[in-house]
Amino acid sequence: MTGAATPVLAGMYPDPSVCRVGEDYYLVCSSFEYFPGVPVFHSRDLVHWTQLGNALDRPSQLLLTADTPSSAGIYAPTLRHHDGKFHLIVTSVSHGGGTVVFTATDPAGPWSDPIPLPDVHGIDPDLVWDDDGTCWCTMAGVHQYRVDLATGTVLGGPQPLWSGTDRAKAPEAPHLYRIGRFWYLLIAEGGTERGHAVSIARGPAPDGPFEPCPANPVLTHRGTGEPVQNTGHADLVQGPDGSWWMVLLGVRPGGGTPGWHVLGRETFLAPVRWVDDWPVAGPLTATPPWPLRPGPVEPDRDDFDDSALRPSWISVRDRSEEHCTTEERPGWLTLHARGAGLDDPSVVFVGRRQQHRSCRVRALVDVERGSGGLAVRLDEEHHYEVEVEAGSGEVRVHVRIGPLRTVVAVQPVPAGPVVLVVRVDEARELRDARSGPDTVSFAVEAADGTPTTLAELDGRYLSTEVAGGFTGRVIGAYAATGTVHLDWIDYEPLD
Known part of the structure; x- marks a missing residue:
């Protein structure tokens, strides 16, 4: 069981992205200047996660040299499963790496060498496919491209989309989903510090137009006394029973003023219910309504x-x-x-x-x-x-x-x-x-x-x-x- 303010992945596991294949969930996180890069996790209950490996475990996939600054390197991966294959898209912010895609048939690896998308600019890339197989790549900002992942070619864009609530800084971490009769654009805004928040908009097509949720932000802890702060950079996933869940990052500050967090940004879980075709996020670390399935514990x-x-x-x-x-x-x-x-x-x-x-x-x-x-x-x-x-x-x-x-x-x-x-x-x-x-x-x-x-x-x-x-x-x-x-x-x- 998890309790209040308990992460499902404790320690420096920020920017979580999750997808489900059958009864299995897979999750990845940012890795920055560390090698190997992009840890890959597996779970059957969204609470207990076992690390399968690291997607970027070869120099041909990840080249971080001595002049790569700390907190640079690999940012904000998105993990998706499409047409029998896992797709991992990341931003390499060092040495002009830009937006790159990796693929695998098994999330435990091996993962392919990078497929660069040299004309896709920005950070926090997202991937989604519509019914006719068109692949849409949405970036922080928020702007969007149509891409051919096999060749790394841009077929259209960039096109600006909804960029969050008025005057909110740093619209980023976009994720686009087809849920029911709407396309939903989930973003983070407010910066990844104490003002962090999750907001959403919906529209009739992957390129909009988008209308914002009247209850935005749908999740934030800014200005509260919650023990978890900086909540944002979320991703949605549906459980096998039809329920919906959100993984997101947060921090646990300690000490006095202003509060110091030392473990980095961690991965938390929240339930999601739908009201009038809008998501309503519940409290963090709620337990899913199915039996928990602890995986093997790595020896300490x-x-x-x-x-x-x-x-x-x-x-x-x-x-x-x-x-x-x-x-x-x-x-x-x-x-x-x-x-x-x-x-x-x-x-x-x-x-x-x-x-x-x-x-x-x-x-x-x-x-x-x-x-x-x-x-x-x-x-x-x-x-x-x-x-x-x-x-x-x-x-x-x-x-x-x-x-x-x-x-x-x-x-x-x-x-x-x-x-x-x-x-x-x-x-x-x-x-x-x-x-x-x-x-x-x-x-x-x-x-x-x-x-x-x-x-x-x-x-x-x-x-x-x-x-x-x-x-x-x-x-x-x-x-x-x-x-x-x-x-x-x-x-x-x-x-």
């Missing part, structure tokens, strides 16, 4: 005994076998440094999204030469890490906040492998209106498992409200210099 501990990394592991911009391998030392993950640590866009890093407000991550780290350890990353200018340097006999805690970089703790350790610990504890009470959302602490464990805390840091500086951008925290291992081996990493929720 990874001993790196498999040759391939689990799909939940992500890296910054790329991941090559030259710099990241489980073959060099069997049963260990080996990282060979490139660049100069977490400040460098080329850092060698393998991490997972922080998915709980309170959690603990532990790893057995053996620095063969050079330096590396465990890090909590938001971007190049906002990260904390606990680092071992070979030969020094010391562990250090580094802090990077904007232009400030400093060492806040040093601890002697014996030579050889060492267990490093990152712990995040949500603030349970406010000291005053300026209280941060959580505390991020770092420790080293003795041979008997006793932890020695090295530093306790305010978590607000690793939040979107401080750092900006579109992403959330990722916790994982890195090599700053030389070679770093990891025997295991475990992630323990503490909520």
Whole structure:
């Protein structure tokens, strides 16, 4: 069962797009500067999701270089199933990538190499087919093209459509549907911050004309005391029983004023009913009226005994076998440094999204030469890490906040492998209106498992409200210099 303010995909899984094939639901999210890109999930109940893989898992599909800024990369995918094939359309905002389409017969992959649509401009692309097979691509703005996906050719457009309510900024995330006797144009507006909202219009044809819903926005939490804020960027799906549902993004701010969200934008679920041919969205995280079907749960501990990394592991911009391998030392993950640590866009890093407000991550780290350890990353200018340097006999805690970089703790350790610990504890009470959302602490464990805390840091500086951008925290291992081996990493929720 889910409860109030509970995401169905916790952590940095924004811009959800969903489609149903038979009794199976498939969902994708934005991935920004991380590789592999566009995580793909499967569910039978819209509540429990299992990651099948990542659609963009080859350099031929996704090329993110060192000059790809954080919060750039891959934006706002739309996933649709048509004529026996899955279609994934995304915006690559780096290096002139533009609008590209990928296809697959199995959502678990493999997915095709990209089919570029060089004359389709904008972000947040959507796909829909009408009864005669014409494919319509609608973009943020909101404007629309008729396209031939086989060749990437534009057959018509761009044509402006309804762009939301008067004076609302950032009309984006359009999705177009044929439902009953109307075509519906669902959009986000108000910006992806506290003013975010979902609005809708309807018309007689995919190109309109569209009339707005008199009750717009059909979903927003702006100006409310709801624990989930920034709600928007929604997609609709119909259940096998005829019911309708909306997946959307939202954030869970913590602490005092202005409130800091650290996990990124997460995926939530809301029921939808229809009144006078208009959708009415219900409260978030309502449970569907069919039996819940929990899927397999991925173990929280990874001993790196498999040759391939689990799909939940992500890296910054790329991941090559030259710099990241489980073959060099069997049963260990080996990282060979490139660049100069977490400040460098080329850092060698393998991490997972922080998915709980309170959690603990532990790893057995053996620095063969050079330096590396465990890090909590938001971007190049906002990260904390606990680092071992070979030969020094010391562990250090580094802090990077904007232009400030400093060492806040040093601890002697014996030579050889060492267990490093990152712990995040949500603030349970406010000291005053300026209280941060959580505390991020770092420790080293003795041979008997006793932890020695090295530093306790305010978590607000690793939040979107401080750092900006579109992403959330990722916790994982890195090599700053030389070679770093990891025997295991475990992630323990503490909520």
